Amino acid sequence: MTRFHTAWRESLAIILCSLVLGFSHTFVQGKGIFAQPAPQRISLGTSSAAPSIIDIQEALNLFQSEEAVFVDARHEYDFKLGHIRGAINLPLAEFETKADVVSSLPKNKTLITYCDGAECNSSIELATKLIESGFSSVKVFYSGWNEWQNQRLPVAVTQ
Amino acid sequence: MAESKASGGGDAIMLKRFLSNEFNVLTARLFLGSLLLVASIDKIADPAAFARSIEEYRLLAGPVVMVFATVIPWVELLCGLSMVFGAVIPGSALLMGSLLGVFTLAVLSALLRGLDIGCGCFSQDPAAARIGWLKVGENIVLMLISAFLYFAPSIRFSLEHYLMHRHKNP
Numbered sequence: 001m002t003r004f005h006t007a008w009r010e011s012l013a014i015i016l017c018s019l020v021l022g023f024s025h026t027f028v029q030g031k032g033i034f035a036q037p038a039p040q041r042i043s044l045g046t047s048s049a050a051p052s053i054i055d056i057q058e059a060l061n062l063f064q065s066e067e068a069v070f071v072d073a074r075h076e077y078d079f080k081l082g083h084i085r086g087a088i089n090l091p092l093a094e095f096e097t098k099a100d101v102v103s104s105l106p107k108n109k110t111l112i113t114y115c116d117g118a119e120c121n122s123s124i125e126l127a128t129k130l131i132e133s134g135f136s137s138v139k140v141f142y143s144g145w146n147e148w149q150n151q152r153l154p155v156a157v158t159q
Numbered sequence: 160m161a162e163s164k165a166s167g168g169g170d171a172i173m174l175k176r177f178l179s180n181e182f183n184v185l186t187a188r189l190f191l192g193s194l195l196l197v198a199s200i201d202k203i204a205d206p207a208a209f210a211r212s213i214e215e216y217r218l219l220a221g222p223v224v225m226v227f228a229t230v231i232p233w234v235e236l237l238c239g240l241s242m243v244f245g246a247v248i249p250g251s252a253l254l255m256g257s258l259l260g261v262f263t264l265a266v267l268s269a270l271l272r273g274l275d276i277g278c279g280c281f282s283q284d285p286a287a288a289r290i291g292w293l294k295v296g297e298n299i300v301l302m303l304i305s306a307f308l309y310f311a312p313s314i315r316f317s318l319e320h321y322l323m324h325r326h327k328n329p
């Protein structure tokens with residue numbers, strides 16, 4: 001048997017063992033693929049500081065009345081490809097490093113965070129962080145960018 | 160002509176000697192093995208964070224990401240153990256070389272798309288090492304070490320060597 005055939009069989013054995021160990025470990029620990037869905041995804045708690053979820057109609061009303069600033073929690077790459085017109089990009093992963101963006105957000109207006117949509121959680125996490133940073137009026141546009149795009153509402157692209 | 164042939168033969172002998180030097184093989188095994196063990200720990204402890212790191216590359220989505228995040232850390236752990244203890248080395252080297260090739264392509268693709276994201280290689284903290292050309296270089300060096308271990312015939316200082324001798328001289 002050639003070296004390659006032996007190595008190929010050994011590789012397959014390692015992959016099989018990894019599959020078994022990986023899935024058993026995550027199952028026993030209740031992590032990763034077997035993790036319980038995060039409860040805060042829909043329920044944001046009862047604290048007065050918790051951000052409230054708004055639907056597309058309310059988001060559009062606030063957009064048209066210019067009473068709110070939209071904060072895009074997605075990555076800069078996605079933001080550049082397209083975002084709600086007038087939105088400010090503040091990726092959740094860069095919240096700590098982008099203190100200048102946080103401090104530039106208006107405290108006298110409502111902030112509306114959004115990400116891609118129901119499949120992402122970063123809009124909620126970003127809203128919580130903004131409240132912790134002292135912003136009193138923060139809402140989450142939960143159906144996010146996907147819904148905004150589907151409704152063909154005003155968007156902007158950064159070159 | 161004869162001189163160049165002789166020089167070519169000399170290079171081949173040098174390469175063969177380098178490949179068969181048991182201390183070179185041991186050093187490469189311990190280096191790559193310990194690196195893989197360190198890389199796997201954070202990912203095994205928090206597969207969801209590793210899944211987020213994979214998602215950042217925007218190449219895979221949904222359940223595929225979770226399957227990768229569940230299995231890859233264990234591949235790294237098993238390959239790391241195999242290298243450190245010296246068992247099924249060609250298989251581990253082939254697997255790691257192939258995986259590193261895939262990781263390098265992912266990093267290259269992200270760099271070409273202008274993504275500024277965390278590597279997700281050793282730590283899942285988004286503020287930790289970002290991807291860059293240095294990461295591509297590092298991966299290429301690790302692929303060369305994997306290739307070296309794949310072709311190296313020496314199994315001295317390994318579990319396989321110990322078991323073979325024990326079997327021959329019980």
